[in-house]
Amino acid sequence: MKEGSSEGYLNPGAIAAGCDMFLFTRHPDDDYNSMMGGYKNGVITKDRLDEALTRILALKASLKLNNKSLHELVPDKFWSLNLxxxxxxxxxxxxxxxxxxxxxxxxxxxxxxxxxxxxxxxxKRKKSPRPYEELMGRLNVRGFEASYCSFKDILSVRAAVDKPLDEWTSQFDAIIFLAKWEVMSNQTSLQLQYKAMGFDTLWFAGEVPTILVSLANPYHGYDLSMVKTVINAYSSTPEVYDAVAAKLTGESAFKGVSPVELEFKEPEIVIARK
Structure with a gap:
């Protein structure tokens, strides 16, 4: 992450706080530079760095990974998959x-x-426009250059985000995270489920102005508390898409009062004594 960004501190800060290793990385060069910056600035001390490396190597040694061949690490039956x-x-x-x-x-x-x-x-049925197509069309006719990022193809996603943070964020003026998860009789609560190894997590919320537009469930604020602008639309009819586009562009003022109040409170611990 960028040296001066909040995430540029969070990476080395996580190591300093006791996390020994990150298993996945969005962009190795950015993360390496933020770690080096944290080490040089004293966020990660030499003792803490030595401790993390010792733990990592000790874990691998305890599993005897250094004595195993590639085919032992990945059993032969897995090599024959996808035939x-x-x-x-x-x-x-x-x-x-x-x-x-x-x-x-x-x-x-x-x-x-x-x-x-x-x-x-x-x-053979007539396909209805997808939610992102509905909103993109309304934004594009207003002069915006709205595009859609799909996270279904992990290789395409990796190619799209595998860039230095400055280069990636410079492509956008704002990002709209459009959510349409509807509750059902047998599923009365929903939480966000990320795909593609977490590439679709909102890691960019602190770097690019990000807006959450929910077309169904008004409780996504619990999962996406890092997003500062949330629009709850409650439905996905053409009229609602018209209203969302008008609100986003300032053509219409926000007049609704949310029936949902999300409160984030620290848990109260009560100790009873006799």
Missing amino acids: AEHRRIGIMYNGNRPPNDLLYRTIPGIKGFLMKTLLSLFF
Whole structure:
């Protein structure tokens, strides 16, 4: 992270506080520089650095990792995964082929053709615009250059964020985190679940102006307390998207009063004595 940023202090500060090692890193050069800066500035002392390194090496030695080959560390059965037969098992599950293409493939002749036609009609539905498309369209017609970042493809995400922090943040004037997680009868509370090894966590909230727009659940503030601007829209109808875009651009003032009050309090500990 940047030397002068809050996260530029948090990295070495975490090590100084007792965390021995980070398992994952967004950008190695940024994190290395922040660690070196923390060491030179005295945030990480020499004794603390020696202690962390000793613990890391001792843990590896206790597992005898230095005596194991690559194939011992990764068992042979894992090397054979993702073969053609494995991919065929999940072909319908991962959406690479439409369901009707699998269901009628073993039916011969005219019956197969009729079945194919009926199933195609059954499965072919008009796709509704995705939430980000709804909001992006309304922002773009107002002159913004809104783009969408998908976190489903881990390789694409890695390529997008694997840049120095200054270079990455300079691409944006603001970031909108659009959330549409709806509760159900058997799931009455929701918490954010990050994908792609956490690349979609809001690590950038302190570096780029970030806005949370929730289209369903008004309680995301508990999970995203680092975001200072939150818009609860409560629904995802076209009229709501119109209103959100108008509020974001200042065309309409905020008049609603939130029925939800998020309070962050330290737990009270009561000790009863006889």
